[in-house]
Amino acid sequence: MAEASRTSEARRDAVFGRWVVFSPARSRRPTDLKSHNPTNNPSPAPKPSCPFCAGRESECAPQIFRVPPEDALPWRIRVIENLYPALRRDVEPPEGSGGEADAEEVPGELALSGFGFHDVVIETPSHEVRLWDLEGEGVRDVLLAYAARARQLGEHPAVKYVQVFKNHGASAGASMAHSHSQMLGTPFVPPSVKSRFNCMKEVFDKSGNCSLCEISSKDILISETPNFSAIVPFAASYPFEIWIIPRQHLSYFHEIDQDKALDLGSLLKLMLQKLSKQLNDPPFNFMIHSTPFGLSSSCLPYAHWFVQIVPQLSVIGGFELGSGCYINPVFPEDAAKILRELDCS
Amino acid sequence: MAEASRTSEARRDAVFGRWVVFSPARSRRPTDLKSHNPTNNPSPAPKPSCPFCAGRESECAPQIFRVPPEDALPWRIRVIENLYPALRRDVEPPEGSGGEADAEEVPGELALSGFGFHDVVIETPSHEVRLWDLEGEGVRDVLLAYAARARQLGEHPAVKYVQVFKNHGASAGASMAHSHSQMLGTPFVPPSVKSRFNCMKEVFDKSGNCSLCEISSKDILISETPNFSAIVPFAASYPFEIWIIPRQHLSYFHEIDQDKALDLGSLLKLMLQKLSKQLNDPPFNFMIHSTPFGLSSSCLPYAHWFVQIVPQLSVIGGFELGSGCYINPVFPEDAAKILRELDCS
Ligand SMILES: Nc1ncnc2c1ncn2[C@@H]1O[C@H](COP(=O)(O)OP(=O)(O)O[C@H]2O[C@H](CO)[C@@H](O)[C@H](O)[C@H]2O)[C@@H](O)[C@H]1O
Ligand SMILES: Nc1ncnc2c1ncn2[C@@H]1O[C@H](COP(=O)(O)OP(=O)(O)O[C@H]2O[C@H](CO)[C@@H](O)[C@H](O)[C@H]2O)[C@@H](O)[C@H]1O
Numbered sequence: 083m084a085e086a087s088r089t090s091e092a093r094r095d096a097v098f099g100r101w102v103v104f105s106p107a108r109s110r111r112p113t114d115l116k117s118h119n120p121t122n123n124p125s126p127a128p129k130p131s132c133p134f135c136a137g138r139e140s141e142c143a144p145q146i147f148r149v150p151p152e153d154a155l156p157w158r159i160r161v162i163e164n165l166y167p168a169l170r171r172d173v174e175p176p177e178g179s180g181g182e183a184d185a186e187e188v189p190g191e192l193a194l195s196g197f198g199f200h201d202v203v204i205e206t207p208s209h210e211v212r213l214w215d216l217e218g219e220g221v222r223d224v225l226l227a228y229a230a231r232a233r234q235l236g237e238h239p240a241v242k243y244v245q246v247f248k249n250h251g252a253s254a255g256a257s258m259a260h261s262h263s264q265m266l267g268t269p270f271v272p273p274s275v276k277s278r279f280n281c282m283k284e285v286f287d288k289s290g291n292c293s294l295c296e297i298s299s300k301d302i303l304i305s306e307t308p309n310f311s312a313i314v315p316f317a318a319s320y321p322f323e324i325w326i327i328p329r330q331h332l333s334y335f336h337e338i339d340q341d342k343a344l345d346l347g348s349l350l351k352l353m354l355q356k357l358s359k360q361l362n363d364p365p366f367n368f369m370i371h372s373t374p375f376g377l378s379s380s381c382l383p384y385a386h387w388f389v390q391i392v393p394q395l396s397v398i399g400g401f402e403l404g405s406g407c408y409i410n411p412v413f414p415e416d417a418a419k420i421l422r423e424l425d426c427s
Numbered sequence: 428m429a430e431a432s433r434t435s436e437a438r439r440d441a442v443f444g445r446w447v448v449f450s451p452a453r454s455r456r457p458t459d460l461k462s463h464n465p466t467n468n469p470s471p472a473p474k475p476s477c478p479f480c481a482g483r484e485s486e487c488a489p490q491i492f493r494v495p496p497e498d499a500l501p502w503r504i505r506v507i508e509n510l511y512p513a514l515r516r517d518v519e520p521p522e523g524s525g526g527e528a529d530a531e532e533v534p535g536e537l538a539l540s541g542f543g544f545h546d547v548v549i550e551t552p553s554h555e556v557r558l559w560d561l562e563g564e565g566v567r568d569v570l571l572a573y574a575a576r577a578r579q580l581g582e583h584p585a586v587k588y589v590q591v592f593k594n595h596g597a598s599a600g601a602s603m604a605h606s607h608s609q610m611l612g613t614p615f616v617p618p619s620v621k622s623r624f625n626c627m628k629e630v631f632d633k634s635g636n637c638s639l640c641e642i643s644s645k646d647i648l649i650s651e652t653p654n655f656s657a658i659v660p661f662a663a664s665y666p667f668e669i670w671i672i673p674r675q676h677l678s679y680f681h682e683i684d685q686d687k688a689l690d691l692g693s694l695l696k697l698m699l700q701k702l703s704k705q706l707n708d709p710p711f712n713f714m715i716h717s718t719p720f721g722l723s724s725s726c727l728p729y730a731h732w733f734v735q736i737v738p739q740l741s742v743i744g745g746f747e748l749g750s751g752c753y754i755n756p757v758f759p760e761d762a763a764k765i766l767r768e769l770d771c772s
Contacts, residue, residue: 168746196435399712400593
């Protein structure tokens with residue numbers, strides 16, 4: 083569909099149940115949209131004081147594990163504790179945790195101890211290397227490190243959910259320039275995870291289908307591999323938002339195997355390259371949306387993990403904060419077409 | 428409680444049902460927290476080209492009404508159409524709208540025409556005047572203008588909700604420096620409004636009480652007037668977030684009368700002065716959280732409107748985007764104490 087023919091439209095997605103207003107009048111042509119805060123320019127100088135660089139391991143909080151494990155070889159990935167943890171592994175876990183019941187409890191004001199895990203994944207020993215500069219195998223190994231750490235966290239009875247995320251660039255929240263991501267193991271099921279499951283359950287109860295398995299439109303497809311599809315979601319909250327979805331119905335990211343991790347690694351690399359090229363190296367976040375631990379098996383038919391990538395091109399205002407509804411100037415079909423046709427070889 | 432004694436804590440609020448992680452380790456002392464992007468410095472020069480200034484009315488989209496109404500007197504407030512509306516009053520409203528049913532519909536992918544209303548409220552004819560520079564009566568009149576316009580919008584059968592909001596400062600999303608706010612009349616109940624009502628209903632079903640009527644702690648109180656309380660909410664998502672809540676159980680902001688509007692205007696002015704003084708004129712948003720039109724009367728016992736003020740002191744990262752859970756370095760009791768004791772006379 084030609085961009086010119088588009089008028090405003092409101093769409094609700096079938097995963098988060100969120101309304102998004104598509105308003106081409108609010109922006110220039112989609113191809114003109116570029117980051118005003120590119121993260122490459124000037125290219126980040128290797129800071130002599132960066133604690134994530136090779137050789138400065140002693141300035142970091144304790145290491146949890148490294149890749150490869152043998153100390154004799156140089157490390158390629160390190161999973162370490164966060165020096166300023168939001169949640170702390172050294173306090174008492176909340177009482178009565180471990181059961182499934184508290185996740186379903188009636189809301190009300192509630193306070194829990196600040197128990198939890200907050201880790202950092204250093205994706206490369208080199209300060210200048212960005213995640214998408216690694217080979218597919220390198221990105222695979224980062225994904226496998228997330229998965230291995232998530233499995234460890236899942237063994238703690240008080241950990242209900244693991245949120246894996248990456249901040250790249252200051253406007254996406256990154257305080258460290260050296261390529262890294264973070265993982266938080268929380269003693270509660272976070273609000274967006276809860277509302278995602280509520281929404282996907284409603285769709286499932288009505289249609290008998292998983293919202294993510296149902297996606298089939300070619301208009302929003304960017305790229306496909308044997309195991310994954312990369313799309314711009316039908317009701318994307320942000321311009322050029324991308325979801326990478328396992329084509330098979332799979333509930334837990336942390337169960338990913340080597341082959342699928344390589345497939346995902348290559349596709350994630352390609353999507354980050356495309357965003358960088360199309361949008362002038364924008365700040366971005368990505369988040370892995372998985373399934374809470376110990377969810378009852380009756381929920382698994384609508385539990386489907388995926389990766390969400392969000393380039394940060396504009397500031398959120400009071401409308402979004404107040405209503406939870408986003409205004410997106412770029413239609414998903416237009417963003418998908420641009421990204422699909424962009425050559426990164 | 429002394430700041431030093433605090434360790435991390437996770438809290439869930441009884442209004443949005445959101446989890447927030449309080450993590451004093453993530454920041455300096457609360458009193459050190461200041462805006463890095465103050466909006467006053469350099470003070471905004473009266474732009475000769477600002478269409479919101481007195482004398483440039485012809486450069487604006489059409490006026491809806493003005494205060495005072497008589498054209499003979501200079502205007503103090505203008506309510507106008509947004510020149511780049513996210514939702515458009517000139518397209519066909521969604522089919523079947525008007526009933527209450529669609530708000531309750533089962534989620535799934537859904538698209539509506541981009542029908543709706545998007546207005547701008549110019550709060551003053553002068554480019555340099557900020558909302559809190561007006562007298563209490565001036566802020567009252569702005570509030571009464573919101574309410575009058577909300578009543579008009581509520582008469583359209585397809586408008587389900589009106590979101591009133593203000594963006595102040597570039598990092599809070601403002602693209603215009605001249606003091607203004609915005610109103611969107613939406614053809615759907617926005618996601619956060621829906622989840623707020625779901626949460627408040629659960630609390631009500633369990634306790635028989637409205638979540639907002641129940642708030643009584645003196646520790647989080649900043650200031651009180653005959654009709655309103657200003658607090659830092661128990662599970663504030665943002666450092667120094669403020670809620671102004673009617674002390675009586677009232678569901679609809681747009682029913683506010685002159686006396687209450689003056690009371691609220693004075694308190695809102697005081698809170699904005701306090702934030703400006705304490706946090707170095709930070710960018711901020713405020714949002715009026717009201718009740719969807721035509722809600723069944725059985726819901727009114729837990730429908731209570733309020734104003735949320737959010738100073739924008741830091742960037743949101745992937746954890747918040749992914750989980751919907753916020754990390755706040757400042758405990759509400761500490762923020763409330765600082766704001767309560769701050770003298771703005
Ligand atoms: N020597 C060291 N050893 C171990 N760890 C070290 C370290 N030096 C620094 N760190 C940690 O490394 C992390 C780097 O993380 P990011 O740059 O992705 O963003 P940060 O967590 O600061 O905040 C962003 O992400 C969070 C979560 O989304 C938001 O709350 C916030 O507003 C946003 O700016 C920090 O959490 C920091 O505590
Ligand atoms: N001559 C004229 N006549 C009439 N109206 C005029 C006009 N000139 C400009 N306008 C309108 O005035 C409004 C000013 O609004 P703000 O400065 O509060 O933020 P804006 O809506 O641009 O975006 C912020 O708020 C929205 C909603 O929260 C976010 O989507 C966005 O990312 C964020 O930057 C704009 O909406 C603009 O369209």
